[in-house]
Amino acid sequence: MxxxxxxxxxxxxxxxxxxxxxxxxxxxxxxxxxxxxxxxxxxxxxxxxxxxxxxxxxxxxxxxxxxxxxxxxxxxxxxxxxxxxxxxxxxxxxxxxxxxxxxxxxxxxxxxxxxxxxxxxxxxxxxxxxxxxxxxxxxxxxxxxxxxxxxxxxxxxxxxxxxxxxxxxxxxxxxxxxxxxxxxxxxxxxxxxxxxxxxxxxxxxxxxxxxxxxxxxxxxxxxxxxxxxxxxxxHTEAESYLCDDADFVVTAYGASARVAKSAVNRARAMGIKAGLFRPITLWPFPVNEINEACKNAKALLDVEMSMGQMIEDVKLAINCSKPVHFFGRTGGVIPSPDEVLGELKKLSEANK
Amino acid sequence: MSLNLKKYTIITGHYGSGKTNFAANLAVKAAKSGEKVTVVDLDIVNPYFRSADFGKLFEQNGISLAAPIYANTNLDIPALSFNIEEFLSADGKVIIDVGGDDSGASALARYKQFLSAYSDDIEGIYVINMYRYLTGTAEDALEFMREIEAASGMVVSSFVNNSNLGEETTAEVIEKSSAYADEFCSLSGLPLRFTVDTSGKAAVKNRFEAEIYVKKIWEN
Missing domain, CATH: 3.40.50.970 (Thiamin diphosphate (ThDP)-binding fold, Pyr/PP domains)
Incomplete structure (x- = not known):
């Protein structure tokens, strides 16, 4: 190859x-x-x-x-x-x-x-x-x-x-x-x-x-x-990463999913059970996949390079059955893995 | 290894060949060996990932950096806003990181006259990467070099084999490019200046051990 x-x-x-x-x-x-x-x-x-x-x-x-x-x-x-x-x-x-x-x-x-x-x-x-x-x-x-x-x-x-x-x-x-x-x-x-x-x-x-x-x-x-x-x-497509036992599922797509995956790995290393759900098709939105991915989660954290747009589809897809938090940077600023990790730590503290 | 740098080192290559990472490594090595070093970011093509990103690294090593004030801002203008001739006149060694391909190299033509006074003290280094899609053969790499020379009016005097596959680079990946470098050497008649090794253990000619400074945000 x-x-x-x-x-x-x-x-x-x-x-x-x-x-x-x-x-x-x-x-x-x-x-x-x-x-x-x-x-x-x-x-x-x-x-x-x-x-x-x-x-x-x-x-x-x-x-x-x-x-x-x-x-x-x-x-x-x-x-x-x-x-x-x-x-x-x-x-x-x-x-x-x-x-x-x-x-x-x-x-x-x-x-x-x-x-x-x-x-x-x-x-x-x-x-x-x-x-x-x-x-x-x-x-x-x-x-x-x-x-x-x-x-x-x-x-x-x-x-x-x-x-x-x-x-x-x-x-x-x-x-x-x-x-x-x-x-x-x-x-x-x-x-x-x-x-x-x-x-x-x-x-x-x-x-x-x-x-x-x-x-x-x-x-x-x-x-x-x-x-x-x-x-x-x-024809929906999505990636679920470490979601099965995750207390907190990060939802992100594209480049911000790369940042989020890095944050999830760092959170796991600290003992926080985090996972990543990444839609690959945005339309159609992977509704069944996200429900499967977050079935054991206490809360979701949506991460985007915007003020929060996909988060509406995330909430609709899970029928607002769990709290969905948001972290985003916009205007050309890219969120860092440590910023996302900080949000996961906050969630973990709040859900103890 | 002694770097044997001339007063001016002009680094060109196909975009994505790894010019900027090589330039940063060369500058840091030269500075660590006691040289006074100035890096000139002459890239008017690339909106992201450029020498101007290394401000902090250069500062720590006492390297002066001349970069367009618009680098990494939202102003999408291929302007060289600083007084390059002043930086080119700096004491010590000057490393010029030129934009990719012939379009990037055209910025260099502007300084041809200034630099012609130093023609004995210039080394033009052309960076090649076998794993780049359009320079996968020595012939293709040479064609890009001819275009760059024509656009810049500068002559290449040596080449660096920077063959790498990004994060998949291993000693084996680098070693596999030796035949490609040999072929480029005989086709172009240019000497192999360095083989860049980011794996720390590649068995290659003129090994130049290098760090990966150009990183993605999720790798930091």
């Missing part, structure tokens, strides 16, 4: 090439620029297209066009750029098109900052654009997992004809770790719905998100929500 040392952003890009992505449209923004820089260099060498669009809005609409033709397409940006793409993402969802969107999050709101953040959780899981729809949202926590989730995101997007997002952050995008890449994908499921030329041999396909009759629009949404139920029932 060949191991390579990769920067998170380049790993995302190489994984997309290997997943058969043939079209990338983007616009530079720190801290995800290496994704576009890598693809600018290597997409043309892999029979692919790289276009630096004139804006994020143009880029996402180019993705819509490429996806309509049945091509695996991707765009990538960081928080403010994702906001600009939201209209296009809604149109893509409304047109039942697959694509992959990468968000290497930075601090917000507004122009915010360029340091890592997780303050786009709500945007990714609840409201990236208008209308009744969901994105598949994957939250990797290592460079290897970014590779694996890009591969999965393309397959799942195609299978369920919907956009999928990789919700990373600046830390994951910029850091270096060893990875192994999967083999290049060469076989793809047919896309009989694609508008890719009927050659007078079949009825033409129409890609559209406009419905003139409300009932027809309602039906299209209901059909989509039936697919969502299948995904919720079968």
């Amino acid at each position: 060949e191991r390579n040392l990769m920067k998170g952003n380049e790993a995302l890009a190489e994984a997309a090439i290997r997943a058969g992505c043939k079209c990338f449209f983007g616009y530079p923004i720190t801290p995800q620029t290496e994704v576009a820089a890598y693809l600018a260099k290597y997409m043309p060498k892999n029979d692919g297209v790289f276009i630096q669009a004139e804006s994020e809005i143009a880029a996402i609409n180019m993705v819509l066009g490429a996806a309509s033709a049945g091509v695996r397409a991707m765009t990538s940006s960081s928080s403010p750029g994702i906001s600009l793409k939201s209209e296009g993402v809604s149109y893509i969802a409304g047109s039942d098109l697959p694509c992959v969107i990468i968000n290497v999050q930075r601090g917000g709101p507004g122009l915010g900052g360029i340091q890592p953040s997780q303050s786009d959780y709500w945007q990714a899981t609840k409201a990236l654009g208008h209308g009744d729809y969901q994105l598949l949202v994957y939250a990797p926590c290592s460079v290897q997992e970014m590779v694996d989730k890009v591969t999965l995101a393309f397959d799942m997007a195609d299978k369920f004809r919907m956009p999928a997002m990789i919700l990373a952050d600046g830390l994951l995008g910029q850091m270096m770790e060893p990875v192994t890449f999967p083999e290049r994908k060469t076989e793809f499921e047919p896309k009989p719905w694609a508008a890719n030329g009927h050659g007078n041999k079949r009825k033409h396909n129409i890609i559209n998100s406009l419905y003139l009759v409300p009932e027809e629009l309602e039906n299209s949404i209901r059909n989509r929500y039936e697919r969502y139920e299948i995904i919720k029932a079968n």
Whole structure:
């Protein structure tokens, strides 16, 4: 198994090439620029297209066009750029098109900052654009997992004809770790719905998100929500670490889960029974998994690089059956393992 | 081991080759051997993980650090805001940590004229890592070096084999890169200056024992 040392952003890009992505449209923004820089260099060498669009809005609409033709397409940006793409993402969802969107999050709101953040959780899981729809949202926590989730995101997007997002952050995008890449994908499921030329041999396909009759629009949404139920029932993913006997379960995703795991290990060394629950799919949220993970816990501690967004899903998932505490840093500040350990010590004292 | 540093050591490489960690180790070793050392962080590419992160380490070892005032802030500007020529004129040894690839090396071209007066007292070190995806063969590593030389207007005079797999680096991982370094040596005609060893026990040529200073927050 060949191991390579990769920067998170380049790993995302190489994984997309290997997943058969043939079209990338983007616009530079720190801290995800290496994704576009890598693809600018290597997409043309892999029979692919790289276009630096004139804006994020143009880029996402180019993705819509490429996806309509049945091509695996991707765009990538960081928080403010994702906001600009939201209209296009809604149109893509409304047109039942697959694509992959990468968000290497930075601090917000507004122009915010360029340091890592997780303050786009709500945007990714609840409201990236208008209308009744969901994105598949994957939250990797290592460079290897970014590779694996890009591969999965393309397959799942195609299978369920919907956009999928990789919700990373600046830390994951910029850091270096060893990875192994999967083999290049060469076989793809047919896309009989694609508008890719009927050659007078079949009825033409129409890609559209406009419905003139409300009932027809309602039906299209209901059909989509039936697919969502299948995904919720079968495609959640999470990691439970030392949760079985844990008095206190830390919930965290992405880079803050790495910090939290370090804190959990330090707490265990001091005799505090801590565990980590890490959602890997943020939508759908791993509801069964979290209930299993915290069944013996006295309390939960949610850790995020935000003011607390995922914590609402944590509380909903466990139906507020246990106290859920929060610790977060935001604006580009990363919580340290010792800060999280401090919170665990407080919990341990309070529950003696 | 004597470092035999010239007045100026200019460190370039493909991004992610480990330039910054090598530069930090070289600076600390030189300072410990009694040299007066100045490190110039010339990286205009990387928003995080850079020489400017080592302020404290350098201070403890009496190393002067010249870094862009915007390094590690939210200002996303590739600006070199300090008076580099003043730092370049410092007494003692000057180690220049250049940004990755040809785009990072272009910042160096700005100082070509100043440095040309010292051409006999400059060592251009190119850092290679076999485990980086795009420099996995000696040919690929050489291609990046040519691009860096073209963009910076500076000539590389030796190379450092810094082949590593991050946290998975073992003596064996480092030893496995010896053939790659030999091949790079014969292709480029450059001498192997050091083989960086963070394992403490690799059997390699010109072994340069190094610490891992570039750490992730959860490793601290």
